[in-house]
Amino acid sequence: MNTVDISLISQQALWATFVVTLLLGAIMQRTSFCTMGAIADLFVMSNLSRLRQWSLAIGVAILGVMLLASLGLIDVSKSIYTSSKLMYLSILIGSTLFGLGMVLASGCGSKTLVRIGGGNLKSLVVFLVLALVAYMTLRGFLAVIRINMLDAFFITLNSNQDLPSILSAQLGQSRSSSHLLLGLIIGGAFVMFALLDKSFWTAKNLLAGFGVGLAICAVWWISGYLAFVAEDPNTLEEVFLATNSGKMESLSFVAPYAYSLDWLMFYSDTSKVLTIGVVAVLGMVCGSAGVALATKTFRWETFLNAEDTANHLVGGALMGFGGITALGCTIGQGLSGISTLALGSFLAIPGFFLGAYLGLRYLQMRLAPNPCA
Numbered sequence: 312m313n314t315v316d317i318s319l320i321s322q323q324a325l326w327a328t329f330v331v332t333l334l335l336g337a338i339m340q341r342t343s344f345c346t347m348g349a350i351a352d353l354f355v356m357s358n359l360s361r362l363r364q365w366s367l368a369i370g371v372a373i374l375g376v377m378l379l380a381s382l383g384l385i386d387v388s389k390s391i392y393t394s395s396k397l398m399y400l401s402i403l404i405g406s407t408l409f410g411l412g413m414v415l416a417s418g419c420g421s422k423t424l425v426r427i428g429g430g431n432l433k434s435l436v437v438f439l440v441l442a443l444v445a446y447m448t449l450r451g452f453l454a455v456i457r458i459n460m461l462d463a464f465f466i467t468l469n470s471n472q473d474l475p476s477i478l479s480a481q482l483g484q485s486r487s488s489s490h491l492l493l494g495l496i497i498g499g500a501f502v503m504f505a506l507l508d509k510s511f512w513t514a515k516n517l518l519a520g521f522g523v524g525l526a527i528c529a530v531w532w533i534s535g536y537l538a539f540v541a542e543d544p545n546t547l548e549e550v551f552l553a554t555n556s557g558k559m560e561s562l563s564f565v566a567p568y569a570y571s572l573d574w575l576m577f578y579s580d581t582s583k584v585l586t587i588g589v590v591a592v593l594g595m596v597c598g599s600a601g602v603a604l605a606t607k608t609f610r611w612e613t614f615l616n617a618e619d620t621a622n623h624l625v626g627g628a629l630m631g632f633g634g635i636t637a638l639g640c641t642i643g644q645g646l647s648g649i650s651t652l653a654l655g656s657f658l659a660i661p662g663f664f665l666g667a668y669l670g671l672r673y674l675q676m677r678l679a680p681n682p683c684a
Contacts, residue, residue, distance in 0.1 A: 314544065315540055315542070315543075315544055317540065317543070317544070317545075317552060320537070320538060320540065320552055321538065321552045321553045323537060323538075324533050324534065324537050324538035324552060324553045324587060325553055325585055325586075325587065325590045327529075327533045327537060328530060328533055328553075328587045328590045328591055328594065329590050329591075329593065329594045330594070331526050331529045331530055331533070331594070332526070332530075332562070332590070332591040332592075332593075332594025332595050332598065333594045333595075333597055333598040333601075334522070334526070334598060335522065335523065335526040335562075335594070335595060335598060336424065336425060336428060336594060336595035336596065336597065336598025336599040336600075336601075336602075337598040337599065337601055337602045338518060338519065338522040338523065338526075338598075339421065339422070339425045339519075339523070339595075339598075339599065340425050340428060340429060340598065340599040340602040340603055341515075341518070341602050341606075342364070342515050342516070342518055342519035342522070343361070343515075343519075344361070344364055344365075344368075344519040344523055345361065345418055345419070345422045345425075346365055346413070346419050346421075346422075346641035346642075346645060346663070347413045347414060347417075347418050347419050347422060347641070347667060348361050348418075348422075349361035349362040349364065349365050350362070350410075350663070350664060350667040350668070350671075351414070351667070351671055354667075354668055354671055355671065359508070360510075360511060360516060363504065363505040363508065363511045363516065363520070364505070364516055364519040364520045364523075365520075365645075366501045366502075366504045366505045366520075367501070367502060367505035367506070367516075367517075367519075367520025367521065367524065368519070368520045368521075368522075368523035368524040368527070368646060369498075369501045369524070369645075369646060369649055369650070370498045370499065370500070370501030370502035370503075370504075370505065370520075370524065371498075371502065371520060371521055371523075371524025371525060371528070372498075372523075372524040372525075372527040372528055372646055372647070372649070372650035373494055373497055373498030373501065373649065373650050373652065374494060374495070374498040374499070374502070375524065375525065375527070375528030375531075375650070376494070376527075376528060376531055376650040376651060377490055377491060377494030377495070377498060379528065379531060379532055379535075379536075380487070380490055381487060381490070381491055384532060384535070384536045385531055385532060385535035385536055385559065386535065386559070387473060387475075387490070387651045387652075388471050388473070388476065388486075389535070389551075389558055389559045390531075390535075390558060390559045390560070390561075390651050390653075391556050391558045391559070391560055391638070392472075392473070392638065392639070392644075392647070392648040392651050392653040392655060392656060393471045393472055393473040393476070393651050393653050394471065394472065395467055395468045395469070395470060395471055395472060396465050396466075396467055396468075396472075397465055397466045397467075397468060397472050397654060397655055398461070398462050398464070398465040398638070398655070399464065399465065399466060399655075399658060400461050400464035400465075401457070401461040401462050401464070401465075401636045401637065401638070402636075402637050402638065402644075402655050402658045402659050402662065403658060403659075403661075403662050404461060404633075404636065404637075404662070405461070405632070405633045405634065405635070405636030405637025405638070405659075405662070406633065406637040406644065406658075406659040406660075406661075406662025406663050406666065407633070407662040407663075407665050407666040407669075408629045408630075408632060408633030408636070408637075408666060409565075409629065409630050409633030409634050409637055409640060409641070409662070409663065409666060410633075410641075410662060410663040410664065410665060410666020410667040410668075410669075410670065411626075411629055411633075411666035411667070411669050411670045412625070412626040412627065412628070412629025412630035412631075412633055412666070412670075413626065413630055413640075413641065413663075413666075413667065413670070414626070414666075414667050414670025414671055414673075414674065415622040415623065415625055415626030415629065415670055415673075415674075416434075416437045416441075416622070416623050416626025416627050416629075416630060417433065417434070417437075417623065417626070418434070419564070419630070419640055419641045419642065420441065420563075420564030420565055420568065420630060420634065420640045420641075420642065421562075421564045421595065421640070421641075421642045422434075423437050423438055423441070423564075424438070424564065424592060424595040424596050424599065425595065425599040426599075427596050427599070428595070428596045428597070428598065428599025428600035428601075428602075428603055429599060429600070429603040429608065429609055429610070430603065430609045430610050430611045430612060431611075431612045432611060432612060432613045432614075433612060433613060433614055433619075433623050436620075436623060436624070436627070437623050437624075437626065437627040437630075438568065438627075439572075439627075440623075440624055440627030440628055440631065441565070441568050441627040441628070441630050441631040441634075442568035442569050442571065442572040442631070443569075443572065443631065444627070444628045444630075444631025444632055445565050445566060445568050445569040445631035445632075445634060445635050446569035446572060446573065446631075447631075448631060448632050448635040448636065449566065449569055449635055453632060457632075457635070457636050461636060472653055472654040472655060473651050473652045473653045473654070474489075474493050474497075474652040474653075474654065475487075475489040475490035475493050475494075475652060476489075477654070478492075478493065490652070493652055494652070497652065505520060523646070524646075526562065527561050527562055527642075527646050527647055527650055528561075528650070530560070530561040530562050530587065530591070530647075531559065531561045531647070531650070533587065534551055534553070534554055534559050534560045534561065534587055535551070535559040538551055538552040538553050538554070538587070539551055539552075539559070540552060553584075553585070553586050553587050554586060554587055554588070555567070555570050555586050555587075555588055560587060560588065560647075561646075561647035561650070562591055562642050562643070562646070562647050563588070563634075563639045563640055563642055563643025563644075563647055564591075564592065564595075564634075564640050564642055564643065565630065565631065565634030565635055565639065565640045565643065566588065566634070566635060567586075567588030567589055567591060567592050568592065568631070569631075569635075570586060570588055570589050571588075571589045571592045571593075574589050618677075622674075626670075633666075637659050637662065638655065638659075639656075639659070641663055644656045644659035644660075644663075645659065645660060645663060
């Protein structure tokens with residue numbers, strides 16, 4: 312009888328995650344991939360280039376997850392996004408607050424890590440505030456508010472909340488065939504939106520879209536296949552190793568901030584171990600720093616004034632609370648979650664856009680000249 316080496320499998324998963332996120336951080340630094348930037352370009356300049364990058368990444372992630380699932384390598388129903396419990400109010404309010412916060416803080420969770428790698432001290436402050444508030448929203452007094460006031464409003468579906476499960480339950484067909492059909496239609500639509508514009512076909516844009524989308528798929532494979540043990544020798548139950556949720560995970564950059572801070576503060580506590588999320592945070596910073604140093608774009612940057620400081624502090628706090636409440640950030644819900652075709656992830660997208668729009672309008676009003684001055 313073969314003995315499962317839990318420690319070895321966990322180490323393999325962590326190293327694989329580090330390599331993937333190292334490359335991802337480098338790609339994001341090199342291509343300026345940024346969800347907040349994409350929304351700002353759309354609203355302020357009517358420029359769709361970075362929005363097409365994001366769309367291509369979504370499409371590639373959806374098609375990649377569909378392929379992995381059809382090959383039996385991962386089981387999407389065991390992800391953190393596809394439960395039958397749809398917490399619609401938490402997702403809508405959380406995503407809106409996150410969208411507002413990412414504008415005030417000059418970028419979402421992933422962009423914050425990329426900017427830290429480039430020498431941005433403002434983003435380091437955002438990281439600390441976001442991590443602290445996220446932890447408070449996970450387990451502190453903000454968690455009580457979240458659970459009692461927002462999470463209490465939910466819908467329990469008759470199936471998992473991913474669209475293939477809903478469709479198969481309605482039509483009585485197999486989930487795999489529904490996933491194949493919807494994956495091709497929805498994933499293909501996102502890819503087509505990006506690629507139909509010939510001016511989008513540049514090495515930078517294609518690297519951003521394909522690189523980010525494939526990174527999402529790679530981490531799904533790592534947590535859902537490489538780190539999956541059908542029978543833990545200690546509990547005799549299936550387990551997804553090196554994940555904080557105990558379920559299959561891909562990339563997200565809110566809760567992993569909290570777990571990273573927790574790991575750093577209580578490092579001597581042997582119960583605190585590295586996870587895929589914590590390693591992903593480190594990989595992103597290292598990858599971004601490597602490119603910034605190699606291209607000589609690394610430079611220290613700090614706050615301009617008190618208002619700039621306040622905006623980033625408030626923005627980090629809103630992202631910490633909003634990201635946990637919405638079950639993910641623009642990478643977590645906006646890419647990892649939507650790649651599973653989860654209904655909650657589709658609800659989060661309008662919230663991100665609305666919050667970002669409100670944030671941009673606020674900044675425009677602050678910059679507008681005062682006629683009474």
